[in-house]
Amino acid sequence: FEGSLVETIVSNIVGNVERDQVKKLANKKPEKMEAYDLVLQGLEYHRRSSVSAENNKKALSLFTKATEVDPNYARAHAWKCCSLANNSDWFPDEMPENWMNDAFSSVNKAIDLDPNDPEAHRILGAVKLLFEGDFEKAIFHHEKAIEICPSDTYHIARYAVLLCYLGEPEKAMEQIKRAIRIDPFCSDLVLETEGLCHFVSGDFNSALTSFKKMQIETRTSLFYTAASLQKMGNSEDAQKILKVAQIESGMDNEKFVSSQLFQKETDKSSLSDALEAI
Template sequence: MQLFLRATELDPNYAAAYGMAAYCRHRRRVWGWSDDLKGDLRALAHLARQAAKLGKDDPVALSTAGWVTAFDLRDPEQGAALIDRALSLNPSEAMAWWMSAFARVWLGEAERAIAHAQRAIRLSPRDPSIHQMHSAISSAYFASGKYEEAAKLAMVGLQVEPDYQPALRIGAAAYGQLGRLEDANRLILHLRELFPDITLSVLKDLLPYGPDHLAAHLDGLRKAGLPE
């Protein structure tokens, strides 16, 4: 993040650096590494605006600005529009496709989300971020109430990256809803080893899911053993 910010100091018009700095701040916030959540949100908003403003023809700037707008700024419609613009400029940008997939989940467009994540996988089958693509599909299945499929895809993602928080959460919530509490609790134990402060109330404030999706997700995690 510091190097991306330094790049913006050296070139104030470097749109992609603003977007990637915003994405780094997003990761710091989501992974529980921030000691100033309000300050990070203000910085995220500024960086995303700069990326979108300066990067009208830059797919990386637009997709990262769209991701932050959808997730952290709680505006998935505007975020998805920015990511769509990125994809119109570069339809081969796998990162933008999986970002779009998650945004579509948050908009309640599960089938479209799955199609976008699958396209990301076809474009980059050995991508270091392929666990995020599988997790986007898992999240879409969960939002549709297809908990068996959600659990299966979460485990596919965890085979690639065993510590990936979203896959651990979605898998645990899906197993919780299926009544497979031993499997669910195993994932929760691992999640809490990585993130000791994670609770249902923290996730309620953090996640950008729609009301029904969020309620089902938290209910599954509650059944899996995540504390309030």
């Protein structure tokens, strides 16, 4: 308990300072501040891209413009890659044939420009996971991001999602508890991931509690809320929530389940069976 308390106190006192210092060291200063401003604007839309497809389109446009304004700004290239991947999820029929090459090129350029950019490592980890199914390299790059910026709860939450996909929800929950100690006023992503940990562990009531704490529902939280309600025998509410999830995301059950990269068939079928039973 004392260790946890000390970690919380120290992170509250120096966490933001440490984060700022690390990022100053890790990220080469943009040659043009206009590019920095464009990335900040893009992030405002990107953070809400799991709620609205149009938000992601705007984010991609801003990140792309930032790379054009300052081709040497690593962070802009990293976020462009992330946004391209999200766009392919929302608009698969609108993507050009070479979009995946563009995504790989963007994140690799980010790493070349700044090998110590935590975002570039996290995004490269996501790319390795999503497009190559390379869990070993995905883990390496997620852990590298946390090593560079240990107080960033966003990286910790993304790493926890990866652990859930690997069928290790207990380890994932340890990461989430650490994120909450660092920032007790946790983000929706941390709460969403906490809910995912509970779902994979089979604690559906706790999963619902986590999702209910979120300020803004996401497609992930909606689908998992519907599945959790179904698991608990509340078919009526499950049906209502699932309808909202499908309408807002434009995804059917099969497409959503395919986006959840569980390595254990039992974890995948637990989700798909619950959704199909609604």
